Amino acid sequence: MSVLVYTENWDGKFKKVSFELASYAAKLAAEMGVSVSAISLGPVEDSELAKLADYGVGRVLSASCKDYNSLDNQAIATAVAAAAKHVNASVVILAQSNLGKAIAPRLSVKLKAGLVSGVQGLPVSLSPFTVKKMVFTGKAFANTTIHTAIKVITLAPNSFGVIENKVQEAIEKFDAGLTEADFTTKIESTNKVTGKVLLNDADIVVSAGRGMKASENWGPIEELATLLGAGLACSRPVSDEGWRSHGEHVGQTGKIISPNLYFAFGISGAIQHLGGVSSSKCIVAINKDKDAPIFEAADYGIVGDVFKVLPQLIEAVKESKS
Amino acid sequence: MKILVLIGNVPDTTTKVKFNADKTAFDTNGVQWIINPWDELALTRALELKEAAGSTIESIFVANVGRSETEGTLRKALAVGADEAIRVDTDPKDAFYVASQLAQVAKGFDLIFAGIEASDYNGAAVGGMLAELLGIQSVSAVSGIQIESGNLKISREIDGGSQTLAMNLPLLAIVQKGIAKEPRIPAMRGIMMARSKKLTVVAPMEVETLTSIVTFESPAPKAACKMVAEDQARELIRLLHEEAKVL
Amino acid sequence: MNFEYSEEQLMIQQAARDYAQRELIKDVLERDARSEFPAEHIKNLASLGFMGMMVDPKYDGSGLDAISYVLAIEELSKIDASASVIVSVNNSLVCFGLEKFGTEEQKQKYLRPLASGKKIGAFLLSEPEAGSDATSQRTLAEDKGDYYLVNGTKNWITNANSASTYILIAQTDPDKKHKGINALIVDKNSPGISLGPHEDKMGMRSSDTHSVMFTDVKVPKSNRIGEDGFGFKFAMQVLEAGRIGIASQAVGLASGALERSIAYSKERKAFGTVIANHQSVAFKLAEMAVKVENARNLCLKAAWLKDNHQPYGIASAMAKQYAADIAMEVTTEAVQIHGGYGYVKEYHVERLMREAKLTQIYEGTSEIQKIVISRDLLK
Numbered sequence: 001m002s003v004l005v006y007t008e009n010w011d012g013k014f015k016k017v018s019f020e021l022a023s024y025a026a027k028l029a030a031e032m033g034v035s036v037s038a039i040s041l042g043p044v045e046d047s048e049l050a051k052l053a054d055y056g057v058g059r060v061l062s063a064s065c066k067d068y069n070s071l072d073n074q075a076i077a078t079a080v081a082a083a084a085k086h087v088n089a090s091v092v093i094l095a096q097s098n099l100g101k102a103i104a105p106r107l108s109v110k111l112k113a114g115l116v117s118g119v120q121g122l123p124v125s126l127s128p129f130t131v132k133k134m135v136f137t138g139k140a141f142a143n144t145t146i147h148t149a150i151k152v153i154t155l156a157p158n159s160f161g162v163i164e165n166k167v168q169e170a171i172e173k174f175d176a177g178l179t180e181a182d183f184t185t186k187i188e189s190t191n192k193v194t195g196k197v198l199l200n201d202a203d204i205v206v207s208a209g210r211g212m213k214a215s216e217n218w219g220p221i222e223e224l225a226t227l228l229g230a231g232l233a234c235s236r237p238v239s240d241e242g243w244r245s246h247g248e249h250v251g252q253t254g255k256i257i258s259p260n261l262y263f264a265f266g267i268s269g270a271i272q273h274l275g276g277v278s279s280s281k282c283i284v285a286i287n288k289d290k291d292a293p294i295f296e297a298a299d300y301g302i303v304g305d306v307f308k309v310l311p312q313l314i315e316a317v318k319e320s321k322s
Numbered sequence: 323m324k325i326l327v328l329i330g331n332v333p334d335t336t337t338k339v340k341f342n343a344d345k346t347a348f349d350t351n352g353v354q355w356i357i358n359p360w361d362e363l364a365l366t367r368a369l370e371l372k373e374a375a376g377s378t379i380e381s382i383f384v385a386n387v388g389r390s391e392t393e394g395t396l397r398k399a400l401a402v403g404a405d406e407a408i409r410v411d412t413d414p415k416d417a418f419y420v421a422s423q424l425a426q427v428a429k430g431f432d433l434i435f436a437g438i439e440a441s442d443y444n445g446a447a448v449g450g451m452l453a454e455l456l457g458i459q460s461v462s463a464v465s466g467i468q469i470e471s472g473n474l475k476i477s478r479e480i481d482g483g484s485q486t487l488a489m490n491l492p493l494l495a496i497v498q499k500g501i502a503k504e505p506r507i508p509a510m511r512g513i514m515m516a517r518s519k520k521l522t523v524v525a526p527m528e529v530e531t532l533t534s535i536v537t538f539e540s541p542a543p544k545a546a547c548k549m550v551a552e553d554q555a556r557e558l559i560r561l562l563h564e565e566a567k568v569l
Numbered sequence: 570m571n572f573e574y575s576e577e578q579l580m581i582q583q584a585a586r587d588y589a590q591r592e593l594i595k596d597v598l599e600r601d602a603r604s605e606f607p608a609e610h611i612k613n614l615a616s617l618g619f620m621g622m623m624v625d626p627k628y629d630g631s632g633l634d635a636i637s638y639v640l641a642i643e644e645l646s647k648i649d650a651s652a653s654v655i656v657s658v659n660n661s662l663v664c665f666g667l668e669k670f671g672t673e674e675q676k677q678k679y680l681r682p683l684a685s686g687k688k689i690g691a692f693l694l695s696e697p698e699a700g701s702d703a704t705s706q707r708t709l710a711e712d713k714g715d716y717y718l719v720n721g722t723k724n725w726i727t728n729a730n731s732a733s734t735y736i737l738i739a740q741t742d743p744d745k746k747h748k749g750i751n752a753l754i755v756d757k758n759s760p761g762i763s764l765g766p767h768e769d770k771m772g773m774r775s776s777d778t779h780s781v782m783f784t785d786v787k788v789p790k791s792n793r794i795g796e797d798g799f800g801f802k803f804a805m806q807v808l809e810a811g812r813i814g815i816a817s818q819a820v821g822l823a824s825g826a827l828e829r830s831i832a833y834s835k836e837r838k839a840f841g842t843v844i845a846n847h848q849s850v851a852f853k854l855a856e857m858a859v860k861v862e863n864a865r866n867l868c869l870k871a872a873w874l875k876d877n878h879q880p881y882g883i884a885s886a887m888a889k890q891y892a893a894d895i896a897m898e899v900t901t902e903a904v905q906i907h908g909g910y911g912y913v914k915e916y917h918v919e920r921l922m923r924e925a926k927l928t929q930i931y932e933g934t935s936e937i938q939k940i941v942i943s944r945d946l947l948k
Binding site: 140299300 | 484488541
């Protein structure tokens with residue numbers, strides 16, 4: 001019996017979320033009294049694989065075939081299922097990310113394992129295995145029991161945190177038995193967002209809304225995000241107007257995020273927007289309208305002109321860094 | 323080519339979420355039901371593809387799992403332009419149960435659209451499960467889909483960028499925002515003709531559920547927002563650093 | 570009695586609401602400020618089937634009942650009464666009369682493009698010296714054998730510039746008084762037609778209103794609607810139906826103002842609490858809601874009678890008079906609830922108030938409706 005983590009990598013490096021998954025899995029395995037292991041798909045150097053041991057996962061299965069980089073849903077699900085059988089997994093943990101959401105349901109069917117996605121923190125009970133997940137887009141939580149022998153969960157980002165816990169590494173080559181023909185997803189082009197913090201990975205998110213008035217006013221928003229090492233986000237009207245890309249839209253029909261710190265500049269806070277950000281640990285709202293609903297959800301607020309507040313904030317952050 | 327669009331029946335996104343007294347069930351009193359927003363965008367894109375010049379799409383089906391009271395949602399999909407509807411007559415118990423029910427009616431379609439998640443239980447599971455049950459390929463986080471001289475071009479979002487893919491049929495596309503600009507408003511004639519379109523009711527299969535919701539919890543009430551004056555940015559940074567400890 | 574809407578009626582209401590709240594809202598303030606015709610919106614509304622809602626699909630209409638029409642006009646008017654009056658005039662003053670009284674040939678030629686919204690229509694009744702008193706038409710349509718020769722001026726014509734087809738009410742035989750009046754279908758680009766300047770109105774500013782001058786305009790006999798001398802009866806029947814549209818518009822103005830007031834009073838704080846918690850505001854909202862509900866029910870009753878082929882002239886007069894009057898009251902109260910914000914354009918309610926005023930005046934003033942109602946009571 002064991003807990004298995006499906007790690008995600010990018011250009012041969014683990015994404016931050018993989019270390020959070022490892023931290024979580026190590027803790028869960030300890031509570032369950034079982035072993036823990038990880039599966040890594042695609043080319044990742046041993047030195048990188050060994051980093052998982054810093055977070056409590058020593059045993060790492062590595063299938064380094066580059067075909068996995070096509071993120072072929074069917075093939076990856078097959079490989080993770082094979083790994084789960086190999087380590088006799090009773091719980092498989094994935095990230096609640098684009099990739100995790102794509103793989104987990106297929107894996108659930110393959111393993112005849114109940115799936116709960118977007119799990120918040122450790123299980124509320126191990127027997128029966130019950131986890132807490134967000135429902136109604138942040139307006140409530142549901143404690144959900146998985147009845148099957150094997151369980152598949154996806155962990156909501158930032159809901160557990162990264163915890164160092166050094167163990168001995170043990171890296172194994174793993175062959176899931178796939179051939180080239182099993183990969184049918186053909187990538188024609190990839191447009192990587194470089195130099196930017198991934199929204200799902202970000203500890204801090206700087207978000208702006210219609211109060212910014214026009215796309216050309218985003219300069220200080222981007223500057224603040226760069227200073228803080230933050231991800232960029234926006235409200236729905238902003239992406240609908242085409243001021244920013246859909247990829248930045250957070251809210252009920254966009255991305256649901258839960259950073260440690262969320263800045264909302266010129267966002268009134270429609271219920272649909274709050275649904276996508278309300279599980280952030282700390283929300284800071286800057287809005288000219290003191291009655292804007294965003295202040296109901298915020299922990300800290302400034303009633304004022306975003307164009308006046310932004311430069312001051314940028315200065316204050318620079319000062320605090322120096 | 324035949325397209326199937328999976329349709330979820332969900333509470334209107336402005337609904338105040340309430341539960342029964344022992345917090346074991348969602349209180350549906352006074353709730354307005356709508357097509358799950360992602361499913362509605364998927365349907366819009368399917369219609370655009372069908373209407374495009376040189377399209378080889380013969381028909382667009384919509385399907386859901388639900389009791390008769392969910393037929394309004396299916397008829398809305400027919401009013402918007404879907405050709406036929408299928409309803410599996412049972413309560414949607416969990417994602418695996420729903421996917422298994424859909425699997426019996428989803429065979430024989432070339433392209434299946436599913437929304438990336440439903441706005442009620444946020445499971446993000448039915449589409450992928452259905453693909454696995456049907457044994458067909460899936461692509462998730464799809465934000466664009468084109469058919470160019472019979473070839474399928476898919477844009478998907480990945481964690482850290484986006485990709486353009488060439489995919490073969492059959493395929494299940496799990497779509498998110500961006501797939502269509504905005505949901506289509508049904509024309510009056512479409513609304514009046516929706517009732518005359520075929521809506522097939524299918525009996526459910528015997529399927530086990532793998533998960534069940536024990537209790538619901540409402541989020542803890544938020545403490546009042548601490549206000550900082552407009553010219554006190556430095557103070558805000560101090561609070562975030564020392565009090566909230568998030569900087 | 571059954572107060573439940575059908576699934577189709579609810580879908581139609583939702584479709585109108587979606588279009589209004591998603592599209593019309595985007596530029597409604599700008600169009601009001603610039604007095605700009607919503608050409609693109611009318612095209613979109615036409616493709617959705619809103620321009621010939623009640624016309625039989627065989628003439629390219631949508632085949633809806635009058636209840637659906639009431640619900641759709643209310644939803645459009647909550648956001649943009651200028652757009653809704655363009656829609657309402659085309660539907661109930663132009664398409665309705667053509668479908669009910671036109672010949673098959675007239676329907677094929679004129680009704681089809683109007684019902685599908687490819688063309689827009691206008692209804693020309695008011696004159697500089699004959700507004701509410703429709704019997705004293707000064708515009709002449711002389712019988713010249715196989716055509717009528719039209720001379721005169723029509724005032725306050727909605728859609729005057731954007732329309733391609735006019736329904737003109739004119740006097741052929743002044744000796745016969747109202748029995749000498751005819752209704753004629755006139756192509757707007759006929760030689761001899763000219764428009765007065767765009768009227769700079771208080772409200773409904775994005776609908777185009779002009780006076781229309783006729784100088785020796787020839788109209789073929791085949792364009793007369795009904796028998797010779799049918800024009801006055803025609804106009805009265807058309808106005809009976811038109812009142813349902815304007816009454817629904819007034820309901821929309823009032824319910825739009827009410828919705829905005831409810832939202833505002835739940836957000837705006839005064840004396841340490843949201844103003845909705847102040848009884849003076851809460852009671853105002855209650856009174857507004859009762860008025861809106863009453864007015865809507867009057868509209869629905871008139872529509873129900875029409876759908877069931879029963880006389881609805883009195884019911885539509887009651888609906889028009891009451892809805893218009895309460896629209897004025899409710900929108901004024903909405904401005905009051907909004908306080909200073911209510912007096913600036915950004916918050917919309919001042920515009921709703923300006924627009925509401927017109928519903929008491931056009932297509933029969935509130936006073937005319939009272940004449941219609943009281944004459945019926947006292948006959």
